[in-house]
Amino acid sequence: MITVTGARKSYGAFAALDGVSIDIPAGSLTALLGPSGSGKSTLLRSVAGLEGLDEGSVVINGKDVTGIPPQQRGIGFVFQHYAAFKHMTVRDNVAFGLRIRRRPKTEIARKVDELLEIVGLAGFQHRYPAQLSGGQRQRMALARALAVDPEVLLLDEPFGALDAQVRADLRRWLRRLHDEVHVTTVLVTHDQEEALDVADRIAVLNKGRIEQVGDPQALYDRPANDFVMSFLGQVAHLGGRLVRPHDIVLSRDRAEAYAADARVTGSPGVVSAQVDRIVRLGFEVRVELTSEEGSRLEVQTTRGTADELALLPGETVFARVAHPVAEALAG
Amino acid sequence: MRTSTSARWSLRLLALAYLTALLAVPVVLILWRTFELGLGAFLASVQTPAAISALNLSLFIVAVVVPLNVVFGIVTALALVRGRFRGKGLLQAVVDLPFAVSPVVVGVSLILLWGAGGWFGALDRAGFKVIFGVPGMVLATLFVTLPFVVREVEPVLHEIGTDQEQAAATLGANGWQTFWRITLPALRWGLTYGVVLTVARALGEFGAVIMVSSGFAGVSQTLTLLVHSRYVDDQNTYGAYAAATLLMGLAVLTLLLMSVLNRTRRTT
Numbered sequence: 001m002i003t004v005t006g007a008r009k010s011y012g013a014f015a016a017l018d019g020v021s022i023d024i025p026a027g028s029l030t031a032l033l034g035p036s037g038s039g040k041s042t043l044l045r046s047v048a049g050l051e052g053l054d055e056g057s058v059v060i061n062g063k064d065v066t067g068i069p070p071q072q073r074g075i076g077f078v079f080q081h082y083a084a085f086k087h088m089t090v091r092d093n094v095a096f097g098l099r100i101r102r103r104p105k106t107e108i109a110r111k112v113d114e115l116l117e118i119v120g121l122a123g124f125q126h127r128y129p130a131q132l133s134g135g136q137r138q139r140m141a142l143a144r145a146l147a148v149d150p151e152v153l154l155l156d157e158p159f160g161a162l163d164a165q166v167r168a169d170l171r172r173w174l175r176r177l178h179d180e181v182h183v184t185t186v187l188v189t190h191d192q193e194e195a196l197d198v199a200d201r202i203a204v205l206n207k208g209r210i211e212q213v214g215d216p217q218a219l220y221d222r223p224a225n226d227f228v229m230s231f232l233g234q235v236a237h238l239g240g241r242l243v244r245p246h247d248i249v250l251s252r253d254r255a256e257a258y259a260a261d262a263r264v265t266g267s268p269g270v271v272s273a274q275v276d277r278i279v280r281l282g283f284e285v286r287v288e289l290t291s292e293e294g295s296r297l298e299v300q301t302t303r304g305t306a307d308e309l310a311l312l313p314g315e316t317v318f319a320r321v322a323h324p325v326a327e328a329l330a331g
Numbered sequence: 332m333r334t335s336t337s338a339r340w341s342l343r344l345l346a347l348a349y350l351t352a353l354l355a356v357p358v359v360l361i362l363w364r365t366f367e368l369g370l371g372a373f374l375a376s377v378q379t380p381a382a383i384s385a386l387n388l389s390l391f392i393v394a395v396v397v398p399l400n401v402v403f404g405i406v407t408a409l410a411l412v413r414g415r416f417r418g419k420g421l422l423q424a425v426v427d428l429p430f431a432v433s434p435v436v437v438g439v440s441l442i443l444l445w446g447a448g449g450w451f452g453a454l455d456r457a458g459f460k461v462i463f464g465v466p467g468m469v470l471a472t473l474f475v476t477l478p479f480v481v482r483e484v485e486p487v488l489h490e491i492g493t494d495q496e497q498a499a500a501t502l503g504a505n506g507w508q509t510f511w512r513i514t515l516p517a518l519r520w521g522l523t524y525g526v527v528l529t530v531a532r533a534l535g536e537f538g539a540v541i542m543v544s545s546g547f548a549g550v551s552q553t554l555t556l557l558v559h560s561r562y563v564d565d566q567n568t569y570g571a572y573a574a575a576t577l578l579m580g581l582a583v584l585t586l587l588l589m590s591v592l593n594r595t596r597r598t599t
Contacts, residue, residue: 050497070500077501083494087516096512097502141498148502 001026002047002152002184007056009042016042017053018208024152024201026061029178029185031195033232034205040188041156043205047186048154049073061151076145076183080157082137084129090116090140091125097148115143118177135166142174146181153185159194171198192232196220204228236298239268243321246300250287250309250317257318270320273297275313278306287311289319358579365576368569376573381548385557386577388465392553393533396472400529401522404480405515411481412488426482429475437474438542441467465551467543475539476529483525484518491517523589530585534578554578 002024009017016039024030032040045051047058049070057066065073085093091112098108116122119139129137138158145153158174159167175198178185189195195202196216203213204227212224216232223229229242236245251257257270273289285306289297297319311317334342365373376382410416411423429437445451445461454461461467495517499509515522537555544551552560554574562571 048501050501070497071503071505073501075501077498079494079498081494083498085495085498085513087519096499096504100503100508144498144502 001059001061002186003057003059004043004047005057005059007043007046007058008054009039009046009051010054015208017046017056020056020205020208020210022203022210022213024184024186026184027182028201029175029187029199030201030203031199032186032188032203032205033190033192033195035190035231037207038205039208040190040205044154044156044186044188047152048075048077050077074151076148076150076153078138078141078145078153078155078158080160082129082134082141082161084132084137084141086129089126089128090121090132093129093140094143094147096144101148111147112143115147118146118180119143133166134162135170138162138170139173142177146183150183153183155185155187157188157190160189167194168197174198196232202232204231206231234298234300237295238297238319238321239271241268243268244300245286245298247321247323248297248299248319249322250299250301250311250319252309252315252317254318257320261320264321264323267321270318271297272316272318275311275315275317277313278311280306289317291319361572361575361579364569364572372569373573373576376570377577379570381552382554382557382570382574382577384549385552385554385574388468388552389534389554389578389581391465392469392472393530395469396476396533397526397529399473400476400480401526403477404484404525405518405522407481408484408488412485413493426478429477434471434475434536434538434540435542437539438471441471441474441539441543445470462543463545463551468540468551468553471539471543472533472536475536476532479528479532480522480525483521483528485521487518487521519593523593527585527589531582534581554581 003022005021007017007020008015016037018039020039020043022043032043034040042051046053047060049058049065049068053066057064059065060073060075070077085096088096094112094115095108098111103111112125113122116125119142121136121139121143124132124136124140129140132140142158155174159170162170171194174187178198187195187199199216201213202216202219204211204219206227212219212228219228219232223232226242229235234245235242236248237243238248249260251260254270254272261267261270271291271293273291275287275289277288279286279288280303283303285301285303287299287301287306289299291297299319309317377386407422407426411419411426442462443449445455445467447455447462449455451461459466461470491514495513496509499513504512534553535555536553537559540553541556541559544553544556546552546556546560548557548560554577558571558574558578561567561574
């Protein structure tokens with residue numbers, strides 16, 4: 001359990017954290033999600049003690065650690081660029097924290113082997129970080145952080161420096177690891193897909209403040225405001241409202257469109273639009289349109305629906321929402 | 332742009348000829364002159380009391396200057412890269428001063444400062460000879476070698492950043508442990524190169540040292556001064572060649588030693 005209360009931190013005139021309070025439940029995997037400059041990394045680094053707060057407090061498992069240096073906070077930290085100890089082998093990297101704690105040699109050897117097994121680096125003990133791929137280095141860094149049995153595991157954009165395929169693999173792997181180890185984990189990311197994929201709780205940050213905290217589904221379906229709605233998932237503008245692009249239905253028949261729309265309470269209405277382009281992304285089909293007012297509109301639909309409609313560029317269609325839509329609750 | 336084969340070869344030949352004429356020929360010439368008369372003559376020439384004293388003095392100066400420069404160099408480089416303080420620009424400039432100032436000027440200014448009539452002249456009058464003694468030669472060598480370690484360590488510090496040190500802190504290492512286990516090993520290549528340059532310069536320094544040395548053979552001559560005095564004062568050209576070869580041998584030894592030391596702590 002991590003509790004941050006009233007955290008403020010400024011760099012000159014720039015407020016990185018502007019009064020942030022958040023509870024992170026024990027055993028959860030929480031993602032701090034936000035654009036760059038939103039304060040998510042600063043928040044994580046202040047939990048770790050790598051950054052001091054101007055105001056506010058940090059409590060980890062009931063212990064106030066606000067003024068305590070990172071060494072004594074009982075944390076594990078994973079950096080975006082691995083921060084591998086380049087002059088040490090994989091084994092020595094992972095053993096570092098245990099050696100600092102002067103644990104017996106046999107215990108260190110056993111623990112290191114066990115962790116390397118878990119992160120899939122058994123057999124790489126004697127390699128140097130330069131001889132590992134990015135994904136392997138980050139798994140080594142994770143083993144290193146876990147070796148000291150941290151009370152909380154903090155990850156700062158851990159997959160940010162990796163390519164798309166490795167990212168996707170590693171985050172699924174992290175999810176499985178978390179399900180096994182159950183250590184309270186906080187992950188910073190600017191990638192909404194990553195947050196939705198691994199986290200069981202998401203906190204959306206913007207301009208040094210927390211916009212909304214909740215489980216991924218709740219945030220997606222009931223965003224507190226337009227910022228959360230547009231940051232978590234894609235949005236389209238329809239009739240002056242923000243809606244999800246997959247909630248939009250296209251039809252060729254004007255009368256049918258209006259009839260269907262009348263059954264949806266609080267709908268933004270029917271908009272006629274011209275098809276510009278149809279992009280087929282496998283199962284998903286993206287239709288790009290220009291509405292009668294001249295604004296651009298993107299609609300996500302499935303392959304089956306698109307084939308039925310048999311749309312062609314230049315045709316005019318009628319767009320409406322399928323059901324009462326996910327909509328920002330305020331703002 | 333593609334260069335023709337003939338142009339490429341003539342460029343290579345030109346570069347090679349240039350290096351040969353400028354570097355290889357003089358060195359080979361000295362080696363040849365030294366060993367022309369056989370190994371025995373060389374050994375006899377470098378085992379005279381004056382030569383042994385000069386060798387000892389040169390090594391002594393190196394032994395004092397290198398550790399001081401290593402400590403000062405690392406601390407200064409850390410301050411320049413990590414520190415935020417007023418006068419950083421000034422410190423940058425001061426570190427480079429020895430590159431800009433002629434060694435002879437260094438010698439003169441040391442005399443002005445430490446000589447019998449200088450600011451710290453009281454020390455001299457009390458019987459502790461700085462100028463025309465070993466302390467003066469150490470000071471002069473310190474002055475001219477000061478930038479090497481700083482300037483070699485600084486870019487490495489920039490490159491490694493602070494991530495590794497922060498990682499060590501989150502793993503429980505205190506400042507001292509982090510320095511010894513993380514920072515210092517990460518710096519070792521820059522440090523090695525700085526030390527090699529410092530040793531080479533300390534062995535070879537002439538201008539600054541000759542100003543503050545009494546120049547007595549067997550008392551206050553370094554190897555470099557010995558080469559000069561044998562050649563100019565004693566008209567002993569062979570002796571000068573032999574001493575010069577010894578000097579080169581020391582430099583090569585330093586290089587070998589440092590690379591071996593680094594290999595035993597193998598990395599990357």
